[in-house]
Amino acid sequence: MEVSKILTYCNENRLAVCPQGGNTSIVGGSVPVLDEIVVSTELMNQIVSLDDVSGVLVCEAGCILEDLDNKLSKLDLMMPLDLGAKGSCHIGGNVSTNAGGLRLLRYGNLHGNILGLEVVKANGEILDLLSMLKKDNTGYHLKHLFIGSEGTLGFVTKVAVQCPTKPKTQNLAFLGLETYENVLETFKAGKGCLSEILSAIEVIDNESMDVVREHLNLRSPIGEYPYYLLIETSGSRDEHDQEKLNSFVEMALAKRFILNGTVVTEPSKFKDIWSIREKIPETFKREGYVFCYDFTLPLQNYYKLVHEMRQYMGSQARRVFGFGHLGDGNLHLQISIKEFNPDILDYIEPHIFNRVKEMKGSISSEHGIGFLKAKYLSMIKDPNAVRLMQSLKASLDPNGILNPYKIFRS
Amino acid sequence: MEVSKILTYCNENRLAVCPQGGNTSIVGGSVPVLDEIVVSTELMNQIVSLDDVSGVLVCEAGCILEDLDNKLSKLDLMMPLDLGAKGSCHIGGNVSTNAGGLRLLRYGNLHGNILGLEVVKANGEILDLLSMLKKDNTGYHLKHLFIGSEGTLGFVTKVAVQCPTKPKTQNLAFLGLETYENVLETFKAGKGCLSEILSAIEVIDNESMDVVREHLNLRSPIGEYPYYLLIETSGSRDEHDQEKLNSFVEMALAKRFILNGTVVTEPSKFKDIWSIREKIPETFKREGYVFCYDFTLPLQNYYKLVHEMRQYMGSQARRVFGFGHLGDGNLHLQISIKEFNPDILDYIEPHIFNRVKEMKGSISSEHGIGFLKAKYLSMIKDPNAVRLMQSLKASLDPNGILNPYKIFRS
Structure with missing residues (x-):
């Protein structure tokens, strides 16, 4: 196989390789730093098999x-x-990169959904870990070494995925709330009432809503509130799901967890409301220079960090705003300033990463470490864990040819 | 911490250790083979924290x-x-052991649900991988090395688990079917109709039903059929779930996927029907000597192996019967004979494991390799993968003190 031949050659000649997929990384994981050879997956685009009974896709x-x-x-x-x-x-x-995304809350993470992999090691050796089985307890579960290791331990060439049943219907509630405490109360009540049909819980703060209003002229359909929640359901019977979602919203109103709310069932309105949330990142380039962070935080600290950073930045920031996948504790926190200023960067980092660590959070929820966050790895992780990571790297890629300068700052 | 001190001492003095939990392994994974020191988790039984909003348990x-x-x-x-x-x-x-069980179909596997671990390495070093976060992409995902490695790479001392919402209602359909093709048609239709509320699909063959009738006097509540399916739903609204389940059974009858079926909503009847399935293993000791296998097979080969083995055994076997977690492709296949006979064992093994390999299945779906299946590891796995497993073992436990003779036959 070609990737095997390329890696064998590169390994023998000590040539560094940067594996590249769609090149959408936002931590510089998929771009070469110095003179690495880019090996792209672009031409490896065939479906190998697809079983509609078991739902197993191999590609x-x-x-x-x-x-x-x-x-x-x-x-x-x-x-x-x-x-x-x-x-x-x-x-x-x-x-x-162990990508996460919008509906991890419902469908789980890739460690749970990837059944098997074919991987080429740095020395060109092909590892056949391409199991297509949901349960397979035969020896070490090696595929997980390569899920989320950002191309530094091996080059993934084939993937077997367990695919869930596509929902027949999706509905959405858009809610306005007064306090972050209300956000948590609503979250907890929603998990209880909506349980198996819950597919996303996104939070948007008022400052994020200001940003989309100012730059894209998009508005909250229910008026202005300090916090907004977007709660999506996915299921197999529309009337059942609407009944559950409506009675949840009524209950949340009655209990004063929420101040206002609307349930959207019509597909075009459903799209419109999602686009408020999805278009927030598009505003960044109009907002000046934006420092973007991707944290996971325990829910009790989730919004505390936004408040803290707003105070910490004071008038140095144009805006500090937060939104994200509340259901997974994943916060996208932004600090916007007029134009890039290295002093302000130094003022923010590593301070913000330290605070995340103190709050028992993760400095990279779904984006990975890549090149940009490599210098913080040893700051945030248990030293014994970092040593084990380094020893795995040395053992699987002794010449260090695979995606160098990523994850570890050597 | 005590486990760390024990392992440090044992490692320095080259004393082998057998980590032991509830000692329920059925492949000899948790029992010492020669002179290993058993280190039990029995006194480590405290809950560290439990967050009812996020659903994160640490214990x-x-x-x-x-x-x-x-x-x-x-x-x-x-x-x-x-x-x-x-x-x-x-x-x-x-x-x-990466335990699986009855509802993996719905809630996913432990690689997806375990958020973090505390692990003691063979040399006594404590690895703090005890993240409590759903998304955390910061470096290699080391915890997965220890999930399913059967105590051979490290001693798990603490666990953080993502816990789902408990369903408010459970219902059950018990169905009688003519052919294995019907079983697959019903399985596929059930995934489509029941989607988000589906929580278990178990298959029982007529021979398994004979066994429970003969030894425990339990009977199918719907008369005799070549195959039975037990389909369980779990959800948040009883009337919604019953409506979905009833209309699914009506559709399956109308399409002749099933010959007969009953929907059970009353808790005591629900238990009675589950107990038919759950009590099959209790019959083994009355059946004579039973060779028990735990395979995963691609669904098209799932029952083929039972037919094949029935033919292969001929009159040498008293009975060949199969049941299991169809939803996960997990087949429990039994061959019963009057009393243990090593010639018959040699006739069955490794033949049966070879057939499973040829059918692209797994010789251990959820039970693991342990001591009993260690000699087959190299037969069923890619040699490059086995070499990588051995190098991980050598690197994490260079003196080989952790659960020796398990997984690898050295």
Whole structure:
């Protein structure tokens, strides 16, 4: 196989390699730093097999996520992950970065959904870990070494995925809330009432709503509130799901968890409301220079960090705003200033990463470490864990040819 | 910490250690082979924290699965796994063996549900991988090295688990079918119609039903058929779930996928029907000597193996019968004979494992390799993968003190 030959040659000649999928990384994981040879998955775009009874898809690493989802859709199946970058990201890159996305809350993470992998080691050796089975307890579960290791331990060439049943219906509630405490109360009540049909819980703060109003002229359909929640359900019977969602919203209103709310069932309105949330990142370039962070925080600290940073930045920031996948504790926190200023960067970092660590959070929820966050790895992780990571790297890629300068700052 | 001190001492003095949880392994994974020191998790039975908003439980490795589930139940949460051995198995053992069980179909596997671990390495070093976060992409995902490695790479001392919402209602359909093709048609239709509320699909063949009738006087409530399916739903609204399940059974009858079926909503009847399935293993000791196998097979080959083995055994076997977690492709295949006979064992093995390999299945779906299947590891796995497993073992436990003779036959 070609990737094996390329890596064998590069390893023998000590040539560094940068594996590249759709090149959508936002931490510089998929771009070469110095003189690495880019090996792209682009031409590895074939579906190997697709079983509509078991829902098992096997495909090459360069298949585009959205293309796969469209093919599956015809068989009433879906990919278990969905990202903003779905139109260009490759499944091999998704696996290598352990991509998360919008509906992890419902369908779980890739460690749970990837059944098998074919991987080429740095020395060109092909590892056949391409199991297509949901249960397989025969020896160490090696595939997980390569899920989320950002192309530094091996080159993923084929992927087997367990695909869930595509929902027949989706509904949405858009809610306005007064306090972050109310946000948590509503979250907890929603998990209880909506349980099996819950597919996304997104939070948007008022400052994020200001940003989309100012730059894109998009408005909250229910007036202004300090916090907004977008709660999506996915299920198999429309009337059942609407009944559950309506009675949940009524209950939340009655208990004063929420101040206002609307339930949207019509597909075009459903899209409109989602686009408020999805278009927040598009405003960044109009907002000046934006420092973007991707944290996971325990829910009790989730919004505390935004408040804290707003105070910490004072008038140095134009705006500090937060939104994200509340259901997974994943916060996208932004600090906007007029134009880039290295002093302000130094003022923010590493301070913000330290605070996240103190709050028992993660400094990279779904984006990975890549090149940009490599210098913080040893700051945030248990030193014994970092040593084990380094020893795995040394053992699997002794010449260090695979995606150098990523994850570890050597 | 005590485990660290024990392992440090044992490692320095080259003393072998057998980590032991509830000692429920059926492949000899948790029992010493020669002179290993048994280190039990029994006294590590404290809950460290439990957050009812996020559903994150942190506990010590010796907590009993059922005890944890009972505690969670009071907060409308549940453990994401459920096994026959729940009354005695320890969560640390569940993690170390990547336990599967009855509802993996719905709640996913432990690689997806375990958020973090504390692990003691063979040299006594404590690895703090105890993240409590759903998304955390910061470096290699080391915890997965220890999930399913059967205590050979490290000793799991603490566990963080993502716990789902406990369903408010459960219903059951018990169906009689003519052919295995009908079984697959019904399975596929059930995934489509029941989608988000589906929580178990179990298959029982007529020979398994004969066994429970003969030894326990339990009978199919719908008369005799070549195959039976037990389809369980779990959800948040009883009337919605019953409506879905009833209309699914009506459709399956109308399409002649099934010959007969009953929907059970009353809790005591629900238990009675589940007990037909759950009590099959209790009959083994009355059946004579039973060779028990735990395979995963692609669905098109799932029952083919039972037919084949019935033919292969001919009059040498008293009975060849199959049942299992169809939803996960997990088949429990039994061959019963009057009394143990080594010639028959040699006739069955390794033949049966070879056939499973040829059919692209797994020779151990959920039970693991342990001691009993170690000699087959190299037969069934890619040699490059086995070499990588051995190099991981050598690197993490250079003196080979952790659970020797398990997984690898050295």
